[in-house]
Amino acid sequence: xxxxxxNHNDEHLLSTDNALDTLQxxxxxxxxxxxxxxxxxxxxxxxxxxxxxxxxISSGGKRLRPVLTLxxxxxxxxxxxxxxxxxxxxEFIHTATLLHDDVVDDSSLxxxxxxxxxxxxxxxxxxxxxxxFSRAFQIMVEDGSLRVxxxxxxxxxxxxxxxxxxxxxxxxxxxxxxxxxxxITAKTAKLFAAACEVGAVVSNQxxxxxxxxxxxxxxxxxxxxxxxxxxDYAASDSAIGKQIGDDFREGKVTLPVLLAYVRGTQQDRSxxxxxxxxxxxxxxxxxxxxxxxxxxxxxNDVRSRAREYASAACKGLDDFPDTHERQALSEAAKFxxxxxx
Amino acid sequence: xxxxxxNHNDEHLLSTDNALDTLQxxxxxxxxxxxxxxxxxxxxxxxxxxxxxxxxISSGGKRLRPVLTLxxxxxxxxxxxxxxxxxxxxEFIHTATLLHDDVVDDSSLxxxxxxxxxxxxxxxxxxxxxxxFSRAFQIMVEDGSLRVxxxxxxxxxxxxxxxxxxxxxxxxxxxxxxxxxxxITAKTAKLFAAACEVGAVVSNQxxxxxxxxxxxxxxxxxxxxxxxxxxDYAASDSAIGKQIGDDFREGKVTLPVLLAYVRGTQQDRSxxxxxxxxxxxxxxxxxxxxxxxxxxxxxNDVRSRAREYASAACKGLDDFPDTHERQALSEAAKFxxxxxx
Numbered sequence: 135x136x137x138x139x140x141n142h143n144d145e146h147l148l149s150t151d152n153a154l155d156t157l158q159x160x161x162x163x164x165x166x167x168x169x170x171x172x173x174x175x176x177x178x179x180x181x182x183x184x185x186x187x188x189x190x191i192s193s194g195g196k197r198l199r200p201v202l203t204l205x206x207x208x209x210x211x212x213x214x215x216x217x218x219x220x221x222x223x224x225e226f227i228h229t230a231t232l233l234h235d236d237v238v239d240d241s242s243l244x245x246x247x248x249x250x251x252x253x254x255x256x257x258x259x260x261x262x263x264x265x266x267f268s269r270a271f272q273i274m275v276e277d278g279s280l281r282v283x284x285x286x287x288x289x290x291x292x293x294x295x296x297x298x299x300x301x302x303x304x305x306x307x308x309x310x311x312x313x314x315x316x317x318i319t320a321k322t323a324k325l326f327a328a329a330c331e332v333g334a335v336v337s338n339q340x341x342x343x344x345x346x347x348x349x350x351x352x353x354x355x356x357x358x359x360x361x362x363x364x365x366d367y368a369a370s371d372s373a374i375g376k377q378i379g380d381d382f383r384e385g386k387v388t389l390p391v392l393l394a395y396v397r398g399t400q401q402d403r404s405x406x407x408x409x410x411x412x413x414x415x416x417x418x419x420x421x422x423x424x425x426x427x428x429x430x431x432x433x434n435d436v437r438s439r440a441r442e443y444a445s446a447a448c449k450g451l452d453d454f455p456d457t458h459e460r461q462a463l464s465e466a467a468k469f470x471x472x473x474x475x
Numbered sequence: 476x477x478x479x480x481x482n483h484n485d486e487h488l489l490s491t492d493n494a495l496d497t498l499q500x501x502x503x504x505x506x507x508x509x510x511x512x513x514x515x516x517x518x519x520x521x522x523x524x525x526x527x528x529x530x531x532i533s534s535g536g537k538r539l540r541p542v543l544t545l546x547x548x549x550x551x552x553x554x555x556x557x558x559x560x561x562x563x564x565x566e567f568i569h570t571a572t573l574l575h576d577d578v579v580d581d582s583s584l585x586x587x588x589x590x591x592x593x594x595x596x597x598x599x600x601x602x603x604x605x606x607x608f609s610r611a612f613q614i615m616v617e618d619g620s621l622r623v624x625x626x627x628x629x630x631x632x633x634x635x636x637x638x639x640x641x642x643x644x645x646x647x648x649x650x651x652x653x654x655x656x657x658x659i660t661a662k663t664a665k666l667f668a669a670a671c672e673v674g675a676v677v678s679n680q681x682x683x684x685x686x687x688x689x690x691x692x693x694x695x696x697x698x699x700x701x702x703x704x705x706x707d708y709a710a711s712d713s714a715i716g717k718q719i720g721d722d723f724r725e726g727k728v729t730l731p732v733l734l735a736y737v738r739g740t741q742q743d744r745s746x747x748x749x750x751x752x753x754x755x756x757x758x759x760x761x762x763x764x765x766x767x768x769x770x771x772x773x774x775n776d777v778r779s780r781a782r783e784y785a786s787a788a789c790k791g792l793d794d795f796p797d798t799h800e801r802q803a804l805s806e807a808a809k810f811x812x813x814x815x816x
Binding site: 178180181230234255256257258261262264267271272274280287290294295297298299 | 519520521522523524571575578596597598599601602603605606608609610612613615616619621624625628629631632634635636638639640642643
């Protein structure tokens with residue numbers, strides 16, 4: 135089932151046999167415990183909360199971010215159980231972000247997908263997101279590590295900044311490549327980084343180790359989101375149940391759009407100005423956008439950059455012992471950089 | 476200037492000479508420091524954030540909640556400065572709630588007031604609210620008290636639960652008085668309680684003292700919100716620049732509506748079912764609702780309950796020394812219970 139936000143396509147990866155499955159299998163029991171913690175801690179006497187949160191949480195996600203927390207803890211040799219509730223925290227923050235991402239403006243009600251806000255309305259999505267976010271902080275307080283609280287509160291603030299920046303960049307082709315990367319880093323990569331760093335913190339690793347894992351997560355996250363941004367313009371026959379063109383219809387200035395605009399002729403640029411800036415959309419515009427991206431090799435270039443970030447991520451793990459955990463993390467980063475959906 | 480949400484009418488009290496002014500004056504310098512902290516900490520390289528947050532934060536609120544933190548700290552004899560950033564936290568959480576309160580559904584775009592979401596859109600309001608919320612937690616982490624983090628993360632979760640419950644009760648006249656009070660307690664009183672309790676915590680007071688102040692805040696908050704719910708049905712000539720009838724148009728089942736429904740004739744009940752449950756609104760319905768409330772003495776009854784909660788709040792301060800601070804807190808609770816706008 136295709137859920138919610140287009141820029142979180144990890145949910146579509148879930149039934150195939152791939153590097154992410156390997157990742158999951160390595161922390162199978164831990165992940166089961168995380169799933170229990172998630173279901174347990176999203177309960178409320180207000181029944182709409184577990185209903186709405188469950189809609190998103192139980193819809194088959196691979197729990198990529200909490201798995202990073204689990205696996206990074208194991209990579210650091212951690213033997214305790216603190217990583218379980220903290221991994222649930224990371225998933226709550228991610229889910230709150232998804233719920234808030236899907237809140238629509240009066241002007242953009244046409245997406246028509248079965249997102250939580252389409253079923254329960256904007257207000258409920260916002261408020262349940264707030265609940266999950268607050269609950270995440272309650273779980274961190276129970277854990278009692280101020281350092282974990284610092285990492286995840288900072289990540290949350292940066293995510294919000296990234297999302298606001300992305301909104302501010304919408305419909306604005308003066309956005310630079312650097313702007314695009316800053317948005318990607320803030321809205322996606324920062325939580326990957328935090329998820330990994332928390333694994334080092336629970337394991338009482340020195341700051342340098344924590345920093346290495348944070349950098350691994352950051353590069354992985356940038357790579358992940360770069361690919362995500364290409365998927366929105368992938369040819370429609372490449373995957374089942376996938377919705378493409380959301381970013382395009384919303385006038386999001388992602389890297390593929392920006393490169394196609396910068397590399398385009400005067401006529402091409404007029405097309406991008408009409409569609410992205412003025413959002414005057416006509417039949418066939420998405421196909422035209424895709425063909426312009428193909429013409430200028432934009433999607434290949436972005437995917438190539440994604441692979442570079444994935445390589446950088448893997449390289450960052452060089453100082454760790456060559457365990458199954460390290461291999462699985464590396465393979466997952468490479469797999470995500472090469473995924474087509 | 477009338478800002479944002481109807482259920483936060485404290486902002487309208489601000490220019491009159493009253494017990495809240497006395498409250499403010501007692502912590503004048505502290506409050507100035509809080510205002511500086513607020514402006515300082517809402518900054519971001521993403522310019523839309525201080526713009527949007529500033530719209531709400533600088534629009535003349537009396538900062539009732541942070542003032543409670545300041546004054547409760549002083550009541551406990553606190554001499555340090557930790558209460559300043561923590562009071563800013565409380566205001567950030569309150570402001571985030573306001574921003575998220577104002578997010579509208581596709582079906583309720585007609586309020587037409589100059590709220591943040593009307594100017595910047597739903598998405599921006601949600602995301603800037605998220606930023607302020609995250610920033611609040613960052614400030615708490617800097618302070619370093621896990622107990623403060625516990626109090627305010629729990630309050631935030633309860634607020635979200637209260638707001639979701641209120642949404643779930645909308646258009647449903649099977650809501651009970653107890654349900655109404657539960658919503659009021661969760662969505663409003665809990666933050667009043669937390670704001671007060673934090674004052675005791677920074678002062679290293681024993682748990683019993685902290686609990687007394689939390690109970691004071693809880694009763695004050697219930698009283699405050701009960702009056703707020705009557706104000707939405709106050710005759711339109713009672714105040715300047717005030718908008719009434721928002722709750723009515725949204726089909727909110729507040730205590731005044733519920734009492735008027737329960738006490739009404741069969742014919743009255745049909746009116747409430749049509750307007751509140753089915754939201755089939757006609758010209759003159761608000762006036763009719765107000766006249767039914769007058770007929771059954773509903774508003775007077777709710778105000779009388781509000782005064783009882785205010786009395787209970789004041790009584791809860793009996794064990795504290797009879798200082799200016801204690802008097803000001805009591806007067807403020809009484810004043811809010813008797814305010815007409």
